[in-house]
Amino acid sequence: MKNNVIKHIILALVPLLISQLVFAQQRISGVVKNNIGDAIPFAGISIKSSGEGTKTDSAGKFSILTKATGKQILLVTSVGYKSLRKEITIADSAISLDLVMEPNAQSLNEVIISAGSFEASDKAKGASLTAMDAFTVAGNNADIALALRSLPGAQQIGEREGLFVRGGTGDETRQFIDGMLVKNPNYPAVPGLQQYARINPSLFSGILFSSGGYSALYGQAMSSALIMESVDLPDKSSGSFHVFSAGMGVGMQKLARNKKSSYGVSLSYNNQAWYNAVISQRVNYFSGPVYLGGDANFRIKTGKTGMLKFYTNWSTSDVGMRNPDIDSAALRSGYQVKGTNVYNNLSYRDYLNNDWKLDAGVAYSYNRVNIIQNLTDASGQIVNVPKEPFNSKNYHRLINTDFAQGRIVFTRMLPHNQALRFGGEHFYSKDHGMSNDTTIALTDNLTAAFAEGDIYLANNLAAKVGVRAEHSSLLSKWEIAPRASLAYRLPDGGQFNLAYGVFYQEPQNEYLYQTTDLNFSRAAHYVLNYTKKAHNRFFRVEAYYKKYHDLLKTDPAISTTGKGYARGIELFFRDKKSIKNLDYWISYTYLDTKRDYLNYPDEIKPTFAAPHTATAAIKKSFPEINTYLNISYAFATGRPYYNIRYNNPDKAYHIYDQGTTKGYNVINLQLAYLISLFKSWKQKPFSGVSIGVNNLLGTNQVFGYNYNADGSIKLPITLPAARYVYAGFFMSFGIDRTSDILDNNLN
């Protein structure tokens, strides 16, 4: 009975309690704007004592029901704005508030994750690099990869093309245009001689040079990715031509009247034979070197936000040389390579709505490399000597490669500049050809899926977390590569960055022709960096550790059992402020690396790695006399070299001789003088003359040594001539593209 009474009392009290609760709730609503009156969406609003909170809608409006009463503190937060504390008194009526947030001066520059990467973009501010800054380094031969050697992390390799980054070979760096792989960025390789790039660097508005820990959106590059973004529409129609000591070119870009589409074509021809007739070379050429290339593009704005771009590039080359044979004074050894390459890239991007972005692309390339090696006697007759080492010196190889790629990336944009990206891509490649009398055929289907998120953990803390899965039909293996990076900004604008990632790469086709019973090679990167940009100066220091697994070994059998490591510290400093019209940057690279790969008998320092490298790029303009001076300087301590030979008795490779080359020391200089011609024309053309010298001081550079079969003779691998000199005239109409032409070093 007693219990019943209590129960009744309680039951009677319940509605009362509820109504009490209801009555005690108060509505606080309002709108959050910035100091110039724009609504701030997704701002966080909370009551400090109770923790009750909400977020503003897309119009900056919010509404909270609260139980709190009396004096309370309302906290308003939003990325990019100073947190706001507002004292309110909650009484018995609803409160309506107009809140104004002040921008946070520091977070106007967002925390952008930058561990392991250098971004050169047309959006660059202050002392950050622009795409043009990157490729206007003196002596770059219009090759982005060469231009980027003035940045820390890259090795100064003079005897071949490509970027050797942080203990990685040139093959471990891959180039991408609008997300699509450029399989053969350079003309076919010639032993001991650097070859030109096929792609004109002035096509790009953004270049991301990653020397480690890059995004999950890219793969198949164990060391480094060079991610290039092509220009959308040109600002104006234009035309240009140039005539230089060893080559000439002509190009045009036409922008449609409605500024919604454009097209362009260019053609260039480069014949070093003309140049070599005047300036003698150490190398004796019987054909070329001659390079002919053309490209065409169209770009169309579709709808309000869509952009469709097509780029095609076609090129051929021929280099043939004949030099004394290292194994016999009576014989001469010939090497000729002829190449043809077609590259096509069609890309599309669009915003599907406010939240979704689509990036898609297809690429197709065809590459044909024809190599003929032969041994001739004094009269020029081909000789066959049927014994080692001469029997392998008459050689013919023809490889055709078809390569296609399809790629799609979806981006879901989230509040506070956060984003989720995911997508997939497929690479198809087919090699067919022959090596002497042996037929070569290799088909690979590589499929990848990836996802990545940009997460802003706080105003000054951002993370990028991603994962990439890859499957190769040739290796019939799956690999999963996690990637993560973190950026923390200090109140003074300095920033700490941290990155980790696993990177896979298929062994080169060279070895896959022989066996496909191999694994992906793998590298794990750990990167820590600190950057500070302020007042037209930029300082960066980065330390990293890199562990290699499953590197390709050729001995005792072709396998992926090699391993290695690389670690180092790099410094970069750029200053545009201290001296008027002077822009310079300096970099320093320390590298400690060892690897056991190919025929290395043990884990040793590879031949492409110098422990200390320093570079400087200097650009000075003299506007009063219309003159530009461009100097680059690079210094590297000696690189290791070895004579590794097969020893028949114990059936293994041994090091028979080793040493360190002398240091590398090069100064490149370029001078341009602008002239006014046809002043009376409505659109005055921009013209100029340019002269330049690579290896100004004529320093004898030694990149390594070639040994004869028994190791008794060693010959240095060096530059084909002490200096490379070029001079020429250029002219551009319409838009001022002078600096592009100047700095491309068209030679």
Next chain:
Amino acid sequence: MKKLIISGLAIMLLFLSASAQQNSGALQSAVTKLDQAKTAKDYETLEKEFVKIAAAQPKDWLPNYYAAYCNAKIGFLLQDDGESIEPYSNRGEAQAKAAESLLDKNNQKKELSEVYTVISMLNQGRVFINPMTYGPKYGPIAQQFLNAAKQLNPDNPRAIYLAAWFKYNTPKMWGGDKALAKQLAAQSLKLLDNAEKGVTPHWGKTEDQELLNKYK
């Protein structure tokens, strides 16, 4: 009852005029301080003051104009600091647009000329961020607004000063002309001789003299 209404209205009117006076007083005092401003810090402090006045006088174009001018001026003072300029350019542009929207395009040509001069300066400020990439984009925009400003009021001493600044700082190759710059600065200075003080735009004297001093 009538009496009550009338006296009520009277009180309201009094109150309104007092607050209006107070507002214009605030603007005058800020403009007087602006005449003395020298460093980026000075202009930054004053910009905040103009923003407050703009909020209180939403119909008046002047507070927004002056706030934008402060931001433009900061851009010029920080020209060797690259990346730090951008937020000022963006704020300034929004304020200048706000000032422009308060003007009658047909009857307030002189005022519009002042606003366009400031927009031209703000775009030149963007060029300083990174001359190589921002120059080709924002340089022509700065030139367009300056031309528009000169067209609206050929005797605007501030537009003439800015034209002088451009002529002085552009290399000869791209159309710079130091002799013409001197002439323009002198012309601007002469026009400023009998400028009234008050709250209407009257800056430029110091800038002209600074430019002319470079010839000594």
